[in-house]
Amino acid sequence: MRPRQWTKNIFLLAAIVFDRQLTNMDALLRTIIGIVIFSLLSSSIYLINDIADIEADRNHPDKRKRPIANGIVPVKTAVITAILLIIITLVLAFFLSTGFGWICVLYFAINMAYSKWLKHVPIIDVMVLASGYVLRVAAGVSLIVVERFSPWLYVVTTLFALLVGFGKRRTELNILQEEAHNHRRVLDGYTIPFLDQLITIVSSTIIVAYSLYTFSAPNLPANHSMMLTIPFVMYGIFRYLYLIQVKELGGAPEELALTDRPLQATFLLWGFLILLIFYLT
Numbered sequence: 697m698r699p700r701q702w703t704k705n706i707f708l709l710a711a712i713v714f715d716r717q718l719t720n721m722d723a724l725l726r727t728i729i730g731i732v733i734f735s736l737l738s739s740s741i742y743l744i745n746d747i748a749d750i751e752a753d754r755n756h757p758d759k760r761k762r763p764i765a766n767g768i769v770p771v772k773t774a775v776i777t778a779i780l781l782i783i784i785t786l787v788l789a790f791f792l793s794t795g796f797g798w799i800c801v802l803y804f805a806i807n808m809a810y811s812k813w814l815k816h817v818p819i820i821d822v823m824v825l826a827s828g829y830v831l832r833v834a835a836g837v838s839l840i841v842v843e844r845f846s847p848w849l850y851v852v853t854t855l856f857a858l859l860v861g862f863g864k865r866r867t868e869l870n871i872l873q874e875e876a877h878n879h880r881r882v883l884d885g886y887t888i889p890f891l892d893q894l895i896t897i898v899s900s901t902i903i904v905a906y907s908l909y910t911f912s913a914p915n916l917p918a919n920h921s922m923m924l925t926i927p928f929v930m931y932g933i934f935r936y937l938y939l940i941q942v943k944e945l946g947g948a949p950e951e952l953a954l955t956d957r958p959l960q961a962t963f964l965l966w967g968f969l970i971l972l973i974f975y976l977t
Contacts (some may be wrong), residue, residue: 795838818885826857844915
């Protein structure tokens with residue numbers, strides 16, 4: 697079920713934080729419940745993917761350790777668990793909010809299409825993965841009554857997700873090398889120089905888009921204090937590029953987020969400054 701990847705669902709908090717409703721207990725409770733539902737729905741998709749990719753995972757240096765691939769968890773058990781999770785989470789999602797329910801259905805459908813077809817199409821595969829982050833933000837928006845949430849945040853989220861996706865593909869290509877096509881067919885459509893160009897374009901655009909957000913979004917403090925957060929975003933991107941291009945890490949972005957101290961410190965300082973600007977000024 698990959699609980700470490702549940703960290704991605706922190707994006708559901710974007711709406712309540714950037715709409716300055718973090719002190720609204722009803723909105724906060726609905727968002728937390730939404731994160732739990734989305735996490736379990738994501739786990740059902742991970743189970744289905746691991747069942748479908750069982751043979752390829754057994755040939756991967758790291759993924760062969762996954763419980764389904766190495767036989768610790770029987771396929772039948774994984775199938776039953778996935779079905780139960782899908783039914784329970786979708787029912788709860790619609791009970792919580794109709795809009796949230798339909799976003800969960802769309803997220804599930806896109807991931808099924810990705811597992812079956814889209815993961816084999818270069819560039820499209822990463823764009824589909826990026827859509828998952830955007831849908832998480834949209835899911836958070838659907839759970840509360842939004843008053844000041846800026847569309848710029850959808851742009852920044854999309855670009856960030858593309859950066860992570862291309863970084864992951866680069867690491868896979870670097871680790872697997874000649875065996876890359878045997879594990880993931882789409883890697884035949886990539887080269888490291890090509891991915892480095894895409895990463896450069898996306899990372900540069902993130903800085904520009906986020907900077908534009910900090911002084912052009914209508915819901916921000918009039919003194920433009922939000923611009924103080926730009927250096928943290930820049931360092932976070934530079935640190936990520938260092939990890940994937942110099943240290944050759946990044947195959948599992950959630951692992952970097954949970955293990956790299958400079959990235960963690962940057963995120964915490966950025967988050968603290970956001971809260972200070974939004975709620976104490």
